[in-house]
Amino acid sequence: MEELGKTILKLIPVIGDQLADISVLVFVIGAAPPLIFILLYALVTLYTEMKVSAHIQDRVAYMYTGYHGILQPVADILKLIQKEDTVPDSADKTLFRLAPYLVFIGTYAGFAVIPFSSAYMGSNINLGVFYLIAASSIVVIGLLMSGWASNNKWSLLGAMRSAAQLVSYEVPTALAVLVAVMITGSLNLNEVSKFQDGGIQNWILFGGPMPITQKLLLLPFTFITFLILFLAGMAEVNRTPFDLPEAESELVQGFNTEYSGMKFAIFYLAEYANMFLVSAVATSLFLGGWSSPFGSFMSGPVWGVFWFVMKGMFFVFVQIWMRWTLPRLRVDQLMYTSWKVMTPFLFVCIFAVGLILVL
Amino acid sequence: MGLLDYKFENSNVFITSVENLLNWARLSSLFQMQFGLACCAIEMMAASASNFDIMRFGVIPRATPRQTDVMIVAGTVTLKMASRIKRLYDQMAEPRYVISMGSCSNCGGPYWEHGYHVLKGVDRVIPVDVYVPGCPPRPEALLEGIMKLQEKVRKESLARKKQIV
Amino acid sequence: MTPQEIHDGLKAKFGDAVVEAKLDAPQPWIRIAPNKMKSLCFFLRDDASFQLDYMMCLSGVDYNDGNLGVVYHLFSMVHKHKIVLKANCPKDNPLVQSVSEVWGTANWHEREAYDMFGIQFDGHPDLRRILCPDDYPGFPLRKDFKVPEFYNGMKVPY
Amino acid sequence: MFDIHYSSLTAVQTYFRNIWLALYTALIGMRLTWRHLFTPAVTIQYPDVKLKLPERARNRLYVNIDDCIGCDQCSMACPVDCITIETIKGTPDQDLGTTSTGNKKRLHVPVFDIDIAKCCYCGLCVYPCPTECIVMTDVYEFSEFDRRNLNYHYSAMTPAEIAVAKEKLRKYDEEQAAKKAAAAAAAPKPPAPAATATPPPKPETPPN
Amino acid sequence: MDLFSVIFYVFAVITLGAAGIVVFSRNIVHSAFALLFAFFGVAGIYVLLMADFLAITQLMIYVGGILVLLIFGVMLTQRQIAVDIKTGTIQTIPALIIVSALAGTLVGMFWVTVWRTSGIPPVEPTASKIGELLLTTYLLPFEVASVVLLVALIGAAMIARREKKA
Amino acid sequence: MSPAEFLQWLKTPGLNHFLILSALLFSLGIYAILSRRNAIMVLMGIELILNAANINFIAFSRYSTGTLDGQIVAIFVIILAAAEVAIALAIVLNIYQTFNTVNVDEINQLKD
Amino acid sequence: MIESRVLPTDYVTEPGRFRTSTGKTLKTDEMIINMGPQHPSTHGVLRLEIVVDGEIVVDVIPHIGYLHRCFEKHAEHMTNYQQVIPYADRMDYLASMNNDWGYALAVEKLLKLEVPPRVEYIRVIMAELQRIASHLIALGTFGIDMGAFTPFLWCFRDRERILDLFEMTCGARLLYNYIWVGGVSHDLPARFVEKAKDFCKYFKPNIVELNNLLTYNEIFIKRTANVGVLPKDVAINYACSGPMLRGSGVNWDLRRDDPYSMYNKFEWDVQVGKGEMGQVGDVWDRYIVKVREMEQSVRIIEQALAAIPEGNVQQAIPKRIRPDHGEVYVRTESPRGELGFYIVSDGSTSPSRVKARSPAFVNLSVVPEIAHGCMIADLVAIVGSTDIVLGEVDR
Amino acid sequence: MLTEFGKILIFFILGAVFVAGGLITSWILRPNRPYPEKNRPYECGEEPVGNAWVRFNVRFYVIALIFLIFDVEVVVLFPWALVYRQLGLFAFVEMAVFLLILIVGFAYVWVKGDLDWDKPKPVVPQVNRPMQTIQEPVVKNEPVAT
Numbered sequence A: 001m002e003e004l005g006k007t008i009l010k011l012i013p014v015i016g017d018q019l020a021d022i023s024v025l026v027f028v029i030g031a032a033p034p035l036i037f038i039l040l041y042a043l044v045t046l047y048t049e050m051k052v053s054a055h056i057q058d059r060v061a062y063m064y065t066g067y068h069g070i071l072q073p074v075a076d077i078l079k080l081i082q083k084e085d086t087v088p089d090s091a092d093k094t095l096f097r098l099a100p101y102l103v104f105i106g107t108y109a110g111f112a113v114i115p116f117s118s119a120y121m122g123s124n125i126n127l128g129v130f131y132l133i134a135a136s137s138i139v140v141i142g143l144l145m146s147g148w149a150s151n152n153k154w155s156l157l158g159a160m161r162s163a164a165q166l167v168s169y170e171v172p173t174a175l176a177v178l179v180a181v182m183i184t185g186s187l188n189l190n191e192v193s194k195f196q197d198g199g200i201q202n203w204i205l206f207g208g209p210m211p212i213t214q215k216l217l218l219l220p221f222t223f224i225t226f227l228i229l230f231l232a233g234m235a236e237v238n239r240t241p242f243d244l245p246e247a248e249s250e251l252v253q254g255f256n257t258e259y260s261g262m263k264f265a266i267f268y269l270a271e272y273a274n275m276f277l278v279s280a281v282a283t284s285l286f287l288g289g290w291s292s293p294f295g296s297f298m299s300g301p302v303w304g305v306f307w308f309v310m311k312g313m314f315f316v317f318v319q320i321w322m323r324w325t326l327p328r329l330r331v332d333q334l335m336y337t338s339w340k341v342m343t344p345f346l347f348v349c350i351f352a353v354g355l356i357l358v359l
Numbered sequence B: 001m002g003l004l005d006y007k008f009e010n011s012n013v014f015i016t017s018v019e020n021l022l023n024w025a026r027l028s029s030l031f032q033m034q035f036g037l038a039c040c041a042i043e044m045m046a047a048s049a050s051n052f053d054i055m056r057f058g059v060i061p062r063a064t065p066r067q068t069d070v071m072i073v074a075g076t077v078t079l080k081m082a083s084r085i086k087r088l089y090d091q092m093a094e095p096r097y098v099i100s101m102g103s104c105s106n107c108g109g110p111y112w113e114h115g116y117h118v119l120k121g122v123d124r125v126i127p128v129d130v131y132v133p134g135c136p137p138r139p140e141a142l143l144e145g146i147m148k149l150q151e152k153v154r155k156e157s158l159a160r161k162k163q164i165v
Numbered sequence C: 001m002t003p004q005e006i007h008d009g010l011k012a013k014f015g016d017a018v019v020e021a022k023l024d025a026p027q028p029w030i031r032i033a034p035n036k037m038k039s040l041c042f043f044l045r046d047d048a049s050f051q052l053d054y055m056m057c058l059s060g061v062d063y064n065d066g067n068l069g070v071v072y073h074l075f076s077m078v079h080k081h082k083i084v085l086k087a088n089c090p091k092d093n094p095l096v097q098s099v100s101e102v103w104g105t106a107n108w109h110e111r112e113a114y115d116m117f118g119i120q121f122d123g124h125p126d127l128r129r130i131l132c133p134d135d136y137p138g139f140p141l142r143k144d145f146k147v148p149e150f151y152n153g154m155k156v157p158y
Numbered sequence D: 001m002f003d004i005h006y007s008s009l010t011a012v013q014t015y016f017r018n019i020w021l022a023l024y025t026a027l028i029g030m031r032l033t034w035r036h037l038f039t040p041a042v043t044i045q046y047p048d049v050k051l052k053l054p055e056r057a058r059n060r061l062y063v064n065i066d067d068c069i070g071c072d073q074c075s076m077a078c079p080v081d082c083i084t085i086e087t088i089k090g091t092p093d094q095d096l097g098t099t100s101t102g103n104k105k106r107l108h109v110p111v112f113d114i115d116i117a118k119c120c121y122c123g124l125c126v127y128p129c130p131t132e133c134i135v136m137t138d139v140y141e142f143s144e145f146d147r148r149n150l151n152y153h154y155s156a157m158t159p160a161e162i163a164v165a166k167e168k169l170r171k172y173d174e175e176q177a178a179k180k181a182a183a184a185a186a187a188p189k190p191p192a193p194a195a196t197a198t199p200p201p202k203p204e205t206p207p208n
Numbered sequence E: 001m002d003l004f005s006v007i008f009y010v011f012a013v014i015t016l017g018a019a020g021i022v023v024f025s026r027n028i029v030h031s032a033f034a035l036l037f038a039f040f041g042v043a044g045i046y047v048l049l050m051a052d053f054l055a056i057t058q059l060m061i062y063v064g065g066i067l068v069l070l071i072f073g074v075m076l077t078q079r080q081i082a083v084d085i086k087t088g089t090i091q092t093i094p095a096l097i098i099v100s101a102l103a104g105t106l107v108g109m110f111w112v113t114v115w116r117t118s119g120i121p122p123v124e125p126t127a128s129k130i131g132e133l134l135l136t137t138y139l140l141p142f143e144v145a146s147v148v149l150l151v152a153l154i155g156a157a158m159i160a161r162r163e164k165k166a
Numbered sequence F: 001m002s003p004a005e006f007l008q009w010l011k012t013p014g015l016n017h018f019l020i021l022s023a024l025l026f027s028l029g030i031y032a033i034l035s036r037r038n039a040i041m042v043l044m045g046i047e048l049i050l051n052a053a054n055i056n057f058i059a060f061s062r063y064s065t066g067t068l069d070g071q072i073v074a075i076f077v078i079i080l081a082a083a084e085v086a087i088a089l090a091i092v093l094n095i096y097q098t099f100n101t102v103n104v105d106e107i108n109q110l111k112d
Numbered sequence G: 001m002i003e004s005r006v007l008p009t010d011y012v013t014e015p016g017r018f019r020t021s022t023g024k025t026l027k028t029d030e031m032i033i034n035m036g037p038q039h040p041s042t043h044g045v046l047r048l049e050i051v052v053d054g055e056i057v058v059d060v061i062p063h064i065g066y067l068h069r070c071f072e073k074h075a076e077h078m079t080n081y082q083q084v085i086p087y088a089d090r091m092d093y094l095a096s097m098n099n100d101w102g103y104a105l106a107v108e109k110l111l112k113l114e115v116p117p118r119v120e121y122i123r124v125i126m127a128e129l130q131r132i133a134s135h136l137i138a139l140g141t142f143g144i145d146m147g148a149f150t151p152f153l154w155c156f157r158d159r160e161r162i163l164d165l166f167e168m169t170c171g172a173r174l175l176y177n178y179i180w181v182g183g184v185s186h187d188l189p190a191r192f193v194e195k196a197k198d199f200c201k202y203f204k205p206n207i208v209e210l211n212n213l214l215t216y217n218e219i220f221i222k223r224t225a226n227v228g229v230l231p232k233d234v235a236i237n238y239a240c241s242g243p244m245l246r247g248s249g250v251n252w253d254l255r256r257d258d259p260y261s262m263y264n265k266f267e268w269d270v271q272v273g274k275g276e277m278g279q280v281g282d283v284w285d286r287y288i289v290k291v292r293e294m295e296q297s298v299r300i301i302e303q304a305l306a307a308i309p310e311g312n313v314q315q316a317i318p319k320r321i322r323p324d325h326g327e328v329y330v331r332t333e334s335p336r337g338e339l340g341f342y343i344v345s346d347g348s349t350s351p352s353r354v355k356a357r358s359p360a361f362v363n364l365s366v367v368p369e370i371a372h373g374c375m376i377a378d379l380v381a382i383v384g385s386t387d388i389v390l391g392e393v394d395r
Numbered sequence H: 001m002l003t004e005f006g007k008i009l010i011f012f013i014l015g016a017v018f019v020a021g022g023l024i025t026s027w028i029l030r031p032n033r034p035y036p037e038k039n040r041p042y043e044c045g046e047e048p049v050g051n052a053w054v055r056f057n058v059r060f061y062v063i064a065l066i067f068l069i070f071d072v073e074v075v076v077l078f079p080w081a082l083v084y085r086q087l088g089l090f091a092f093v094e095m096a097v098f099l100l101i102l103i104v105g106f107a108y109v110w111v112k113g114d115l116d117w118d119k120p121k122p123v124v125p126q127v128n129r130p131m132q133t134i135q136e137p138v139v140k141n142e143p144v145a146t
C-alpha cells in the first residue's frame, strides 16, 4: 500500500512532464485560434445582424457606443458578465449548470475540423464532416438538458421543439454532405477544399472539377443539394424561418428562458458560432472552402483565411437577411419540410450523382 | 459571492476606472423587458419602431425577465396586474432598473380619483428609477427617460449599489 | 318586423312574461320577467319571423331605486330589425335567467354584469368575475359601491 | 399567379407547387428587403435632431400666472381634477392689475398647482380660460427621478405675500362685518353687498 | 506512464463513473443524461483502440440517436414530480451479489488469461477500409442489415403508431 | 502480483485493461437489468452491455487479430442496437399506452 | 408594500393533480401553461390559461381584466358629458378617433343634434385614417406573431405618417380628444388636405410591398390558411363583428348596413373573406380582410378629401349638454368591429350609465371556441388575427 | 491519428475551460442576491400551476424512431461514399439495393402517415341549432329600420 502511494506521488511529475511536452502546448495553441475567431466573429456578427436588420427596416440601430455603435457588442458582453446569475429554486441545479457547457463544447468541438486555410485546421482527422455532425449531437443533449432542468414549461416546450428539429434535420444534412463526399471521395474538409482548388469553375456547387459533360449533368443536383444543405443547416442552428425553439412570440425565449447573465451569453455565443459553422461546412463542401475563386490569383494560406472567412460571412449574412425577411414555420410544417421535401429530394440527388459519377 | 459586490467602502483610482468601464457597459446595453400595459405601450412600441428607434441606445427587447435590465412600466397598473408586475420585477436578474412611463404608472394618471381598480402609481409595488411624464409620453420623451436612466447608471459605483427592495 | 309586431308576437306566445313595453321611445324596449328570459330568447332567436340571431349588447344597469336591470340589445341579421329587451331585478336578490346558451356572446357579457353589479345569472355555465380579481370586494358599478381602503395589501385610494 | 385555387390541383401538383411557391415568394421577399437595405433610414436621431412639433402640439402645460384671474374655470373643466387652485379675495383697496387680455384681476392666486403627473394632456382646461393664460406648450422632455417634482407650482406668491393678502382679507372682512353690524344696528335696511365678490364660476364649462 | 495511459484512465473513469450514475442514480432523468458521458467515454476508448470511424459512429448513433430517443421515452412515460421521480429498484441485494460475482469472474478471467496478441498494426484511417470491407467481404451481412433496418423501421412505426381514433 | 508489478501493469494499458473495463461496464449493465423496475432503465442497461461487448470486439481486433473484422462486427452490433432500441422503445410506448406504466413488475401484475 | 407572494386563488392544488381555473381536472398528459399577462404575443396583458397536451392546445381559458380601468365608473363620475371623451379615447387606444366618434354620436343622438357637413367629412376622414393606422398595427403585430419582424416596423413607419397628420390637426399623437359632441375641437389645419392626399399616394404602393413581403409569402399562407376556422353561424352567434365577422364570410359592415354619417355617399366595397387560401373564416381570411379594408379606406379618404365642404366646425357644439331622461344605444364600425355605446341619461349633466360594447371583448370571447385542438403556434395566430386591444376588452 | 484526436480532445477541454472561465469572471463581477421570489420559475408573471416535469407528450416520437433508423443508414453510407469512386458501378449497384430497401420503408411510413406530426384535427365550433341562411349580399346603402 505504502508503495502504491509513493508511486502515485511519483506519477505526478511524470504526468507533468508529459503535459509540459512541447506537443501538448502546440496542440493547445493550435486549438485557440477558433476560440479567438469565435469571439471576434460573434462581436462582428452581433453588430452586423443588428445593423443589417435595422437597415432592412429603415432604421439605424446602435448609434451611441463608439462610432455608429461599433462597441455595442462589447458593451453587451461586458454587461452580461456583470449580470446576476439566477438559478430557479425548483430547477435541477446540476443539470441546469451543466447544460451551457455541453452546448458550447458541442459547438466548439465542431470547429476542430474546419479548415480556415490550407495551412490551418484544428485537427486533421480524415473523418472531418462526419465527426462534425456527430459532435453537434452533443448540442441536442445540451439543449434538452437545459430545457428540462429549468423546470419551466416554456423551456421544456422549446427544448422539445429544438430536439425534434435538430434530430429531423440531421438526416437531410448528413445526406447532403454525402453527396459532396461521393464526388470528392474524402470527408476531410481540407481535402475537399483542395479538391475544388483552382477557381470558381471547380467548385462542387458548379459540378466540381469534372469533365464538362459530367459537370453539366451534375450541376442541377449539386445545386439542389447545396440549397438543401444550407437550409437544413439553418434549421440546425435555429434561424428564422426555422427558429421555433426560441420563437419569441410563442415560447418566450424557448429553452433559455430561465438563463440569465453569463450562461445566457454562452448560449447566445454558441448559437452565433453555430451559424458560422453551418456556413463554413456549406462553404467547404460546395464553394471551395479556402480556395480562391480566381484560380491561383490571390491564393495561398493567408489569402485562404480571407476567402474562407469571406465566404462564411457571406452565408452568415444570407442567414441574417433571410431571418429579417421570412416568417416562421410551424413545427409540423418543419417536420414536413425535412422529411417530405428535403429527404426525398436528396435520395434522388444521391442516385443521380451516383449514376453520373460512375457512368 | 459576487466578489466585488459591496466589498469596497471607498473607491480608489483602479476601482473607479473599472467602475467606469462596467457602468459604461451597463448603461449602453439596457435590455428592455418586452412588456406593455396600455396606451403608453403603443408609444413604447413606436419608440422602438423605425422612426425613433430606441435601439440606437442599445435597448433591445427581450421577452424573459431573466435577461433584462430595465423594465419599462408603460401604462396603467391595475390591482390585478400589480402582483404580476411585482413578480416579474422580482424575477429580473440584478442589476435592474425601472422606468415608469406615463401618468398612469407614475401616479394613476387620469384614473387616480375614481379608479377603483387602478394602482395609483407603480412605485407602490416596485422601486422606480425614472418617471417619464406624459399621457402618453412622446417616444422622444421615453428616449429622454432612457438617457436620464443612463445618467443615473453612470453615477453608480461598486461601493454602494442600489439596494434591493 | 316593427317593434309593435315583435311585442304582439311575444305577448301572444308568452303572455304575462311581457311585463311592460315602451314602443314609442327612440329605441323601443320591452320589459320581460327575469325568470322567463331563456325560453323567450330561444323563441326570439329561432322563430323564423323573428330570428334575432345577433345580440349586440347586454348591459347591467343600476337604476338607483333599489333595482338592477339587464338590458339586451338584439338585432336580426336576416330581417334587419332591432329590439331592446329589459329585465329588472331587486338589488337584494338579483336573479335573472342566463341567455348564454342562446347567444354565445352573452356568456362574457353576463359575467361582466355579474362582476360589476352582482347580478346572478341563473343557468350560466361559468359565472365568475371577469374583469376584477376574484377576491375583489363589492360590485363596483353599483351606485352605493365604496372603494375599499386596501386590496391585497395595496392601498387603493390615491 | 397567386389566385389558383388549391382545390383544383392534384396532390402531386400541390406538392411541387408548394415547394416552388415557398422558394419563389421567399425570393420576392428577399429582393424587397435587399432593396430596403439601401433606402435611407427614416429614423429621427432624437437627441441630435429634434422634430419640430406642430403648433397645436399638446404637451406640458404652462400657466402664465400673471394673467390668471383665478376664475377656476380650468380646474372645473379638467376631467382628471389635477389642477388645484386656491384664491384669496383681493380687497378693493388693492389693485391686482389687469391681464394682457384686459380682464381685471380680483383674486390673489396663492396656490395654482398642476400635478402634471396626473394630467392626461387632453387640453380641456385650455379652452374655457377667459384670459388664455393656461396653454399647452411643445415641451415634452421633463422626466424626473422623483415623482414629487412633477407637481408643478405656478403661483408666484411667496408665503409672506400670501400671509399679507390673507391678513388684509381678514381685516377687510372684519371691517365689513363691523360695518354690517354697525349698519344693522343703525338702520334696518340691508347694507349694499361688497363689490369685491366675484360671481361664482359656472358649474359646467361648455367647450369654447 | 505516458499520455496514452493517462487518457485511457481518464476515459475509463468517465465511462465507469457515468455508467455508475446511470445504474445507481435514483433519478431516471439523471441516469439518462449520465448515459451521455458513458457513451462519450466509450467513444474515447474506441479512439484509443484506433477505431476512429467507430468512435464517431458511436457518438452519432448513440448520443445523437439512441440517447435522444431514450430521453424522449423517459419524458413521455415518467411523471417526474415528487415521489415518482425515483425509479424503484428491486432485489438490490441479490442483484448486487450476482453482479459482483460476475464482475469478479470476468475480471479475474481477463486478468489471468494471456491472450494471443499479434503485433500492433500501424495506425491508419479506418473509414475507407471499412467501406471496402462492407462492400466486399461483408456484403451479405451488410445487405441483410438493410433488411433488418427496414423491418425495424416498419415494425417500430407500426407498434408505436397511436391508434387513430375514429 | 506484487504492488510494484501491479503498478507496472497499471502503467501500461494493453488488451487486458480494455477487457477489464468492458467487464466492469458489462456488470454495471447487468446490474441495471436485474435491479431496476423501469423498462427504460432496463434498456439503458442493455445499451451499456452492448457497449461493453463492442469494446471487447474492438480491443481484440486491435490487439489480437490486427484486422478490421472486429470493427465491422461492432458496426453491425451498433446497427442492431439501434434497431433494437427503436423496436424496444416502440414497445415501451405501446405498453405505456396500454397499462399507463412502464414498471416491469407492475406490468406483470396488470397483464392478467 | 404589497405582500410578496399573493396566493393564487384560482387553483386547487392537490399533489400531482391540478385543476384549471374553471375547475376542470387534467388528464395525464396535459399541462397548464399561463400565456401572459407578460407574453410577447398576447398584445398587452391578456392572459390565456392554456391546457396543452404536448404542443396541442386542449383548452384555452382567457383571463382578462388586467387592464380594467373602470371606464364606466369614470363616465358616471364626470361632471359633464364632454369630459368622458378623454376616457373614451383611452378605451381603444389604437382607434381613439373611432371611440370618440362613437361616444359623440351616441350623445348627439340623445340630444337629437345635427352636425354640420364639414364636421361629418372631417370625422369620416379622421376615422378612416385611424382605421388604417389601427389595421397597420394589427397587421404588423400579427407579423411578429408569425415570426416576421420587418413588416411590423414597416407598418409602424407608415403609421407614423398618419400620426403626423393627427398631430398637426389636434396636437396629440395617440389620444386625441378631437371629436367632440356636436363638432370637432379644431378645424383642419392649413395644408392638411394636400398632406393627406400625399399620404394616400405614398401609402398605396406600401400595401403592395406588405403583400409581397408577408401576405403572399407561402410560409405565411401555410401558417394561417385553414387555421382557426370560425364558421359563419358561430361568428354571428358570438356576435363577432368587424373584420372577424367579415373574415367569416358575412357581408356585413355597419358603415354600409346601418349607415351613420356620410358613409353612404362614398363609393367603396365591403371586403369579405372568401377562403382563397383555405377555408372561409380562417386566420388568413381575417388577415386579408384587414389589408383590403385599408385600400378601401384610402378610397374613402380620397373621395372625402375631394368633396369636403367649407364651414364652421364648432357651431353645433352645445353650450350645455343636458339631455332629457332617456337612453340610447348607438353602434359604429370601429376598426375592430361594432363599437356600441349604451348611454342612460337621468336628465342631469352627466350620464347615469355608460356601457361600452367593445368589439374586441366580444371577438375575444370566441377564441376558446376556435382554438380547441390547434397547436400553440396556431393559438398565437388566432389571437393575433382577432386583433384585440386590451384597453378596450377590459375598459 | 491519435494526435489528431488528441487535438480534438483539446478542443473539448478548451471549450469547457472557456465556459468555466467566463462563468468565473462573471462570478467575480456579478452581484448575487437571491431571494425566494426571485428564484421562482418564470411563467409570464403568473404563479406557475404545477410543475414542468410532467409526462410530456412528445408528439414526434414516432418520427424520432424513424430518425434513428435513418441515422444508422446514413452512418453506413459514409464509408461507402468514401470509396465510391474507387469501386465504381459495383458499389453503386450494391448501395442502390441497400438504399432502395430503406426507401421502401420510407415510402411505407410516409404513406402510413407516420411522418406527420401527431396532430388531431382542430374542432370547428358549431352553434346548437341549424343556421338559417343569411341573406346576402345585402343591398347596398339601404338603411336598416330602427
Ligand code: SF4
Pocket (backbone or CB within 6 Å): B038, B039, B040, B041, B074, B075, B076, B101, B102, B103, B104, B105, B109, B110, B134, B135, B136, B137, D120, G090, G175
Ligand atoms: S398615461 Fe395615459 S397614455 Fe399612458 S397608459 Fe395611462 S392613460 Fe394611457
Ligand code: SF4
Pocket (backbone or CB within 6 Å): D061, D077, D078, D079, D080, D081, D082, D083, D114, D118, D119, D120, D121, D122, D123, D124, D125, D126
Ligand atoms: S390637459 Fe386635461 S388633464 Fe391636463 S390639466 Fe388640462 S384638463 Fe386637466
Ligand code: SF4
Pocket (backbone or CB within 6 Å): D063, D067, D068, D069, D070, D071, D072, D073, D074, D075, D085, D128, D129, D130, D131, D132, D133, D134
Ligand atoms: S381658467 Fe385661466 S384664468 Fe381661470 S383660473 Fe384657470 S388659468 Fe386662471
